[in-house]
Amino acid sequence: MTPKDKLLIRKICAHAFLIGFIALVLAPFVMVVTASLRKGNFAPSRVFLSPNEYSLEHWKFVLGVPYEEVVNAATGEKRVIRAGTPPLLWFWNSIKVSLIASTGIILLSGTAAYAFSRLKFRFRKPTLVGLLILQMFPLLLALVAFYVILDFTGQYLKWLGLNTHPGLIMVYLGGISSYIWMIKGYFDTIPLSMEESARIDGASRFQTFLRILLPMSLPIFAVVFILSFIGYMSEYPVASVVLQTSDNWTLAVGANSFLYEQEKLWGRFAALAVLSGVPITVMFLLCQRFVIGGLTSGGVKE
Amino acid sequence: MSEGSVQIKDLVKTYTDDRGRPTFTAVKKINLNIDNGEFMVLVGPSGCGKTTTLRMVAGLEKISSGTISIGERVVNDLEPKDRGIAMVFQNYALYPHMSIFNNMAFGLQLAKKKKDFIQETVSKTSRALGLDSMLERKPQALSGGQRQRVALGRAIVRNPQVFLFDEPLSNLDAKMRVQMRSEISRLHTQLGNTMIYVTHDQVEAMTMGDRICVMKDGLIMQVADPLTLYRKPENLFVAGFIGSPPMNLLKGKIQKRDGGLFFVESAEKDALNLPLQGRLEPLAAKYVDKDVVFGIRPEHISNEPQEGSNTPVTMTVDISEPMGSESLVYMKAGTGNVIARIHGENLYHQGDKVTVQLNLDKVSLFDPQTENVIR
Numbered sequence: 001m002t003p004k005d006k007l008l009i010r011k012i013c014a015h016a017f018l019i020g021f022i023a024l025v026l027a028p029f030v031m032v033v034t035a036s037l038r039k040g041n042f043a044p045s046r047v048f049l050s051p052n053e054y055s056l057e058h059w060k061f062v063l064g065v066p067y068e069e070v071v072n073a074a075t076g077e078k079r080v081i082r083a084g085t086p087p088l089l090w091f092w093n094s095i096k097v098s099l100i101a102s103t104g105i106i107l108l109s110g111t112a113a114y115a116f117s118r119l120k121f122r123f124r125k126p127t128l129v130g131l132l133i134l135q136m137f138p139l140l141l142a143l144v145a146f147y148v149i150l151d152f153t154g155q156y157l158k159w160l161g162l163n164t165h166p167g168l169i170m171v172y173l174g175g176i177s178s179y180i181w182m183i184k185g186y187f188d189t190i191p192l193s194m195e196e197s198a199r200i201d202g203a204s205r206f207q208t209f210l211r212i213l214l215p216m217s218l219p220i221f222a223v224v225f226i227l228s229f230i231g232y233m234s235e236y237p238v239a240s241v242v243l244q245t246s247d248n249w250t251l252a253v254g255a256n257s258f259l260y261e262q263e264k265l266w267g268r269f270a271a272l273a274v275l276s277g278v279p280i281t282v283m284f285l286l287c288q289r290f291v292i293g294g295l296t297s298g299g300v301k302e
Numbered sequence: 303m304s305e306g307s308v309q310i311k312d313l314v315k316t317y318t319d320d321r322g323r324p325t326f327t328a329v330k331k332i333n334l335n336i337d338n339g340e341f342m343v344l345v346g347p348s349g350c351g352k353t354t355t356l357r358m359v360a361g362l363e364k365i366s367s368g369t370i371s372i373g374e375r376v377v378n379d380l381e382p383k384d385r386g387i388a389m390v391f392q393n394y395a396l397y398p399h400m401s402i403f404n405n406m407a408f409g410l411q412l413a414k415k416k417k418d419f420i421q422e423t424v425s426k427t428s429r430a431l432g433l434d435s436m437l438e439r440k441p442q443a444l445s446g447g448q449r450q451r452v453a454l455g456r457a458i459v460r461n462p463q464v465f466l467f468d469e470p471l472s473n474l475d476a477k478m479r480v481q482m483r484s485e486i487s488r489l490h491t492q493l494g495n496t497m498i499y500v501t502h503d504q505v506e507a508m509t510m511g512d513r514i515c516v517m518k519d520g521l522i523m524q525v526a527d528p529l530t531l532y533r534k535p536e537n538l539f540v541a542g543f544i545g546s547p548p549m550n551l552l553k554g555k556i557q558k559r560d561g562g563l564f565f566v567e568s569a570e571k572d573a574l575n576l577p578l579q580g581r582l583e584p585l586a587a588k589y590v591d592k593d594v595v596f597g598i599r600p601e602h603i604s605n606e607p608q609e610g611s612n613t614p615v616t617m618t619v620d621i622s623e624p625m626g627s628e629s630l631v632y633m634k635a636g637t638g639n640v641i642a643r644i645h646g647e648n649l650y651h652q653g654d655k656v657t658v659q660l661n662l663d664k665v666s667l668f669d670p671q672t673e674n675v676i677r
Contacts, residue, residue, distance in 0.1 A: 124320045193395035196362050201409035201460070202383035215399040 036270035043266045058267035062087045062275060085246045087272055090254035095279055097165055097239075097250060098232040101172040105228045106221055109176050113183035114209055118195070128184075135177035140237045146171050147241055163244040171242065172232055179224050186220040187213065222290035229283050233276055251276045305373035305386070306338040306463040306496035308359060313368035315354050315520075328354040330520035331368065336498065336513075338373075341490050343511035344500045346543075351520040352500045353468055359498060360389050360466050373463055383409075385464075388457035392469040394449045396441040396456075402428070403437040406456045427455045447478045454489070467499040471506065483510060504544050508532070516540050534666075538673040541597050541666060547630060550603075550640045552596040553670065556589045563587065565596050569636025572618075580611035581663050585676050594676065595668040600630065602661040603642035610663035617658065622650040631656070 027047060035044035039055035060067045064086040071079050115121075116128055147162070150171070154161015161167050190213065198208045214221075236252040243249050246257070255272040258265040315329040329351040336342045344352035357363040359370055361382035369376050377385045396405050403424055404411075410420045428434045431451045441449055450470060457465055467486070471479045487510055490497055501507055507514045508528045516523040516531065516539070523543075524536045535541035541549045552574065554567040563586045567573040576596070578586050586594070602608070617633035617640065624647075631650050632639040642658055650656065667676040 120320055122321055191393060191395070193391045193393055194397060196382075197389070197391060197395040197456075198397075198408070199362070200360065200382040200387070200389050201456075202412045203408075207412065212397060 032270045032273055035266055036268075036274055038267060041263065041265050041267045043264070044270060057081075058271040061268055062271040064088050085249075085254075087251075087254055087268075087275075089247060090249050090251045090272075091275060093165065093249060094233055094251040094276065097168055097172070098229050098279075101169045101232050102225050102228040104169065104173045105176060105179055106225055108173060109179040109183055109224065110214075110217075110221065112176070112180045113187055114213070116180065116184045117187035118192075128181075131177040131180055135181065139171075139175050143237065143241055146238060150242060162242060163248055165243075165248065168239060168242045168250075171238060172235075175228075175231075179228065182224060183217070183220055186217055190216055218290040222287040226283055226287050230280050233280055307373060308334075308336040308342075308464060308496060308498065309369075309371040309374075310334040310336075310355070310359070311369045311371075313355065313358065313370065314366045315351070315358060315363060316366045328520055329358070332517075332520075332522050334515060334522065334525065336496060339494050339496055341487075341497045341499065341510060341512045343507040343514045344498065344517060345502065345504055345507040345514055346517035346523075348502060349519075350517040352515075352517050355517075356389075356466055356468055356498060356500045359385075359464070360387055361385055362389075386462050387464045387466055388460040388462040389466040389468065390450075390453045390457050390470045392472055394441070394453045394473075396449055396452055398441050401438050401440055402433060402444070402452050405441070405452055406459050409456070409460050423459055424455075427458050430458075431455050446474050447482060450474065450482060451485075454486075458489075458493070463495065465495055465497040467497065469501050471501070472503075486510065505546065508544070514544075516543060533664075534675075535597075536675050538595060538597075538668050538670075541668065541675075545599060547600050547641050547643075549597050549599050549666075551668075552635060552640070553637050554594065554596060556586045556592060556594055558590050563590070565594070567596075567636035568593070571636060572634050573636035574615060574617075574640075576615065576660065577613055579613070579662055582611075582665055582667065585667050589667070589669075589676065593670045595670050597666040597668060598660060599664065600641045600643040602664040603640065603644075603658050604661075605644050605646070605648075605656070605658055607659045608661045610661055612659040613662055614657055614659055616655055619650045619652055619654040619656055621652065624649060633658075 028044070030047050031044040034046055034049055035042060036058050037054055037056070038046070038049055039053055039057065057067055057069070061081060061083055064083060067081055069079060069081050116124060150160075150162045150164075150167045153167065153170075154164070158164075159166055160170065194212055194216075195208045198212045203211065234252055235250075236256065239250045240253045240256065243253060246254070249257070251272060255269050255276075258268045258272070311333055312331050313329055313333070314327070314331050316324045316327045318324050328349075332351075332355065334342075344355060346352050354363060358365050359372075361377070361380060365378050369378055371377060372385055372387070382389075397408065400408070406424045406427065407420050410423065424437070425434065428437055431454060433448065433451055433455060436444065436448065441452065444452065450473075453470070470486075471482050474482060483506060486497075486499075499506075499510060508531075511528060513525060513527050514531055515525045518539050524531060524540045526534075531540060531544050535544065535549075538551065542551060552565075552567055554565050554569075554574070556578075557564050557566050563578045563583060565574070565576040565578055565586070567575075617635060619631055620634050620639055621632040623630040623632075627647070628643055628645045629648065629650060631642045631644050633642060633656065634640075644650075644658070668674065669676055
């Protein structure tokens with residue numbers, strides 16, 4: 001066997017492995033898409049469908065387009081199916097909550113990270129360690145506490161209680177510790193001499209933060225925004241406890257509502273799942289251009 | 303006209319941790335007067351406190367105690383922008399997301415100066431530094447030397463009374479370093495401002511400074527013009543720090559023998575026995591039977607007697623470095639090698655026995671206890 005043949009075999013094996021692996025990873029996703037296009041309410045199990053199994057009924061339901069369904073096969077009786085609460089409303093709720101919460105996260109964790117990275121104050125180190133430990137506990141653990149707190153605030157501020165979006169956003173803004181660490185770590189890699197130079201030029205602390213540090217930190221802020229956005233778009237436990245009426249639901253809670261004990265409406269669930277992937281993909285594409293490596297290159301000599 | 307003079311009085315800097323407890327004293331009470339228009343170099347090994355001192359003058363470090371005055375005005379509590387200073391950093395510290403023009407204009411923009419004024423000032427400075435063709439570029443598109451010039455330009459645009467340099471040439475290659483050195487010196491001649499320059503490189507210090515302040519461990523060892531530092535070091539540290547190759551420092555004792563004074567090296571083997579005459583005699587007389595350090599520079603050891611009192615010594619060659627017009631010859635002595643700068647194209651080989659003449663008039667004697675020079 002010549003070396004060329006060996007190389008060819010190696011290439012084929014490598015490609016076969018990669019294609020197989022990718023197929024394995026993509027298969028569940030494709031199955032969900034297929035389930036959303038399948039007539040009836042079968043759980044995602046098939047990758048390919050035969051032509052007569054296709055149906056757009058689930059998508060029509062999700063997008064709020066009323067359609068007719070045969071109720072009684074014998075009599076041919078039809079009825080119009082329309083969602084009680086349009087799923088698109090849940091879609092909009094999710095986007096609204098995620099966008100606002102992500103923006104809040106950036107503001108809060110960015111400024112906090114600046115303090116931890118650049119300022120000197122008592123208990124700085126213990127607070128940082130405390131945050132590190134705190135971030136190990138998922139938001140979910142404090143579910144009961146959230147309920148009680150929101151119930152309390154709802155008594156005094158109607159718009160900030162249980163079953164409100166501001167209330168949910170307020171709870172979401174508490175998941176800040178890991179993002180503070182990420183941003184602080186990034187700030188630590190930016191040499192202090194740039195801010196000192198700005199200080200000599202006459203910039204106040206805030207101007208330095210705004211005009212020097214922030215533009216240089218766009219990559220990490222883009223990353224934090226995407227991560228928190230994805231997290232909140234797909235968050236279920238807290239949202240399901242806080243939001244109680246169906247017109248307040250987010251996508252995750254709404255999708256789950258289709259899984260009745262007696263009849264799990266997988267078709268609609270799958271359609272909603274695919275729908276929730278759209279804003280995340282869009283957000284990724286938008287934020288991608290900010291995640292440019294080497295943003296500080298040329299500014300200082302390492 | 304003393305707006306550019308800098309007075310440092312009893313300056314101390316102690317670092318503290320987050321809770322305010324002292325951890326390390328970097329500057330241990332120093333006093334320094336810098337005249338208006340002077341090029342003062344702060345030089346010393348890493349950790350000697352020179353950069354900390356510079357940063358305190360700039361206002362980037364809080365002063366623990368003492369005062370700093372710029373132009374007879376105490377600036378302890380003034381923000382850096384109000385002190386009339388400009389600083390050039392070791393790692394350039396250019397804003398990478400801004401163009402060169404904006405880098406230089408940033409300070410003026412913050413001060414809300416008129417657009418025409420900013421345009422004019424930046425253009426003038428960039429032209430003088432040869433940067434006017436690259437004003438729209440970002441720092442990453444420039445070479446190291448060009449970036450350093452932008453940093454210089456940014457400082458010049460501020461029109462300060464005092465320029466502060468924090469090891470600006472350390473990150474450049476050797477050729478660029480020599481070029482920038484003369485550019486900065488030329489700048490000083492042109493602008494005439496006071497310049498405080500921090501470096502660890504004694505060659506930079508010697509070639510650029512009007513006066514040099516040698517620092518060690520937070521204290522000033524000596525302040526003088528380059529030649530005085532070279533010829534009349536006041537202590538062991540300065541003697542060994544200034545000059546390349548460094549001064550030969552031999553440990554030994556002064557002994558009185560046969561009616562004359564001798565310097566005897568404290569060693570088992572190859573100990574040098576040097577008869578002392580001339581200028582050295584009264585100095586050595588104070589230290590009979592006591593330990594001293596005998597210091598002589600390599601160029602004052604030669605193969606021919608020089609002006610003044612000389613004493614011949616025969617030593618064995620250990621290493622020889624022929625440089626062309628002269629050779630650096632390392633010869634074995636009791637406590638180490640003695641380096642001599644011998645003129646001429648002679649080649650010396652290991653094991654050769656050479657008789658050299660030591661110029662006693664240029665010798666410095668030091669007290670090993672106090673480390674000060676014996677006068």
